[in-house]
Amino acid sequence: MLLLQYHNLLIQSILTDRFSGDSLPTAIDQVISDFDNVTFHISTPESRTKIQISLAIKCFPDLARYGANEVLAREYGEYAISPPEPGYDFSMVVDVEKLPESAEEREQLVDKIALLKRNALAAPFERAFAQFDTLAAEAAKNALDLSVPEDSGSEVMAVHYRDEESIYIRAAHDRVTVIFSTVFREETDRVFGKVFLQEFVDARRRAIQNAPQVLYSNKEAPLEIRRAPGFKPSEDVGYVTFVLFPRHLLPARRENCISHIQIFRDYFHYHIKCSKAYMHSRMRYRVAEFLKVLNRAKPEVAEKERKTATGRRFGPR
Known part of the structure; x- marks a missing residue:
């Protein structure tokens, strides 16, 4: 199965070309759409050497409540500007004439900017992981059995990133639970979704x-x-629950875990659509093959008898 990228490929391509220094600076004014109602705007409003990158995301008020501004300030502090571009939630400016000297550092900067949406959505996950650390330490101090679930009373963080869909994150002393609500418009989508999710369960068992x-x-x-x-x-909503245990929340695995899990909804529905398209193509192919068989099964029209100029008949008998 195809694994969707966490970064925006178009932003990465544009900035890689501009940061390479192989061409003269040119004006940029491009709006880029991404998954989950996210819009980017790359422009050069002041001069051609200063590139402004802005982010607009529907659920930014929810993310700001859970620390998104702090995460973005940590990642892009020297480049962030305030207030952001009108109509956008976060903006940053990169001066092409003041880029890092080494090519490796420039590539790292491009990758970091291309992960702007990922870093904004990481805020509630980082907060849940920090709550897990606190609750786990308290549980160990009180000698609680970590294998026994306990209602810790921690908050349920809700990120309403689509009109009818949300991500819910809740930390406990022994796990972090992430729940995706996803809307299935058609009954066939529910069937495909159930098959995919059953494969997740079976793969874990096998x-x-x-x-x-x-x-x-x-x-x-x-x-x-x-x-x-x-x-x-709502009756049209399905709920997918991921239970992250302490082995998934080790410091070395957390960043990768956040990247994987926040793209799950797009990955899930993308493969449902691909499966439906594949099934339709196979059905069209089968219909075409059946039509060929039917055409070959048609009886040939018997050749009629012919007459000569003298009236004699000849032909098939």
Whole structure:
């Protein structure tokens, strides 16, 4: 299966070309759309050597509540500008004439800017992981059994990143639970989704036993989010739950875990659409093959008898 990239390829391509210094500076004014109602604007409003990159994301108020401004300031502090470009939630300016000297540092800067959306969405996950560290330390101090679930009373962080879909994140002393609500418009999407998610479960049982636990429920919401802020039950919504255990939350694995899990919804629906397209192509191919068989099965028209000039008949008998 194809694994979607965490960074924006178009931003990476544009900045790599401009940071290389192989061409003269030119004016830029380009709007780029990304997954999850995210829009970027790359422009040169002041001069051709100063590139401004702006981010607009529908759920930014939710992300700001969980520390997105602090995360973005940590990652892009020297380049961030305030206030941001009108109509956008975050803006930064990079002066091409003041770039790092080494090519490796320039490449790292391009990669960091291309991960702007990923870093903004990482804020609630980082907050949940920090809460997990605190709760786990308290549980160890109080000699609690880490294998026994406990209602820690921690907040359920809700990120409403689409009109009818949200991500819910909740930390406990022994795990971090991430729940995606996803809308299936068609019954066939529900069937394909169930097949995909069952494969996640079976793969964990067969070979990847260290993978997070995956649960799926249709129409009935998990207990963890029924009292979450802004939660609205609906029969058209399915819920995918990831349970991250301490082995997934090690410091060396956290960044990779955040990158993988926040792209799950796009990965999930992308493969559902690809599966439907493949099924349709196979059905069209089969129909074409059946038509060929039917055409070959048509009886040949018998040749009519012919007459000579004298009236004699000849032909098939």
